Amino acid sequence: MTTAGDTAIDVERLYQRYAPMVLRRCRCLLRDEEQAVDAMQEVFVRLLTHRDRLHGLYPSSLLYRIATNVCLNVIRERKARRTDSGGDILALIACGAEQEERTLASVILERLFRREKPSTRLIATLHFVDGMTYREVARETNLSVSGVRKRLRDFRARVLASASSEG
Numbered sequence: 001m002t003t004a005g006d007t008a009i010d011v012e013r014l015y016q017r018y019a020p021m022v023l024r025r026c027r028c029l030l031r032d033e034e035q036a037v038d039a040m041q042e043v044f045v046r047l048l049t050h051r052d053r054l055h056g057l058y059p060s061s062l063l064y065r066i067a068t069n070v071c072l073n074v075i076r077e078r079k080a081r082r083t084d085s086g087g088d089i090l091a092l093i094a095c096g097a098e099q100e101e102r103t104l105a106s107v108i109l110e111r112l113f114r115r116e117k118p119s120t121r122l123i124a125t126l127h128f129v130d131g132m133t134y135r136e137v138a139r140e141t142n143l144s145v146s147g148v149r150k151r152l153r154d155f156r157a158r159v160l161a162s163a164s165s166e167g
Contacts, residue, residue, distance in 0.1 A: 009051040014059055015044050021060065021140075022067045024130050029071035039070045046070070060140045061122060112159055123151050 022043050026036035043066045047054070054062065113121045123141055126132045127148075134152075138145045 009047060009054055009059075011044060011047045011051055014047065014063065018060060018063050019044070021126075021130055021132065022063050025064060025067040026071055028129070029068065030074060035074055039067065039074055042070050043067045060126070064125075112162075115158075116155065120151055120155055123148055124155055127152060 019040060023036060023040045026039040026043075027033065030036045030039060043063060046066055047063075113124070116124075119141065123137055123143075126137045126140055127134070132140070134145045134148045137143075138148045141148065143151070
């Protein structure tokens with residue numbers, strides 16, 4: 001990993017370590033294996049292209065953000081290629097419902113995370129969204145497994161307390 005003073009990111013090492021996480025993110029957003037693999041590769045191509053301008057202080061966060069942006073571009077391209085045939089109208093309606101669900105989920109997540117540290121947000125996202133184990137999250141965040149377990153346990157307790165006080 002590089003520091004802010006270094007000039008380039010070791011893309012090969014990042015690929016070996018983070019490709020599975022990036023692929024999970026792409027699969028989650030695109031729901032298409034072939035497009036997810038293509039998007040994952042595009043993430044690392046972008047890293048190669050821009051590595052001299054980037055630093056490697058928080059590689060999982062950087063890769064997660066790049067993967068999200070690449071996938072959103074793929075989704076936009078999909079929608080732009082659609083025609084106005086009857087089947088496409090049904091697909092647009094389905095995407096609208098999907099977008100509504102994502103928006104609602106985003107609002108809920110923002111409420112859950114509004115008082116949390118960025119590191120707790122990252123831990124929760126890696127575990128609950130990306131499906132990483134405690135051990136994998138610990139490796140990504142440089143915490144101990146017990147530290148990750150405690151953070152997630154405390155986070156759950158705060159969420160449940162908040163839900164019971166609002167409900």
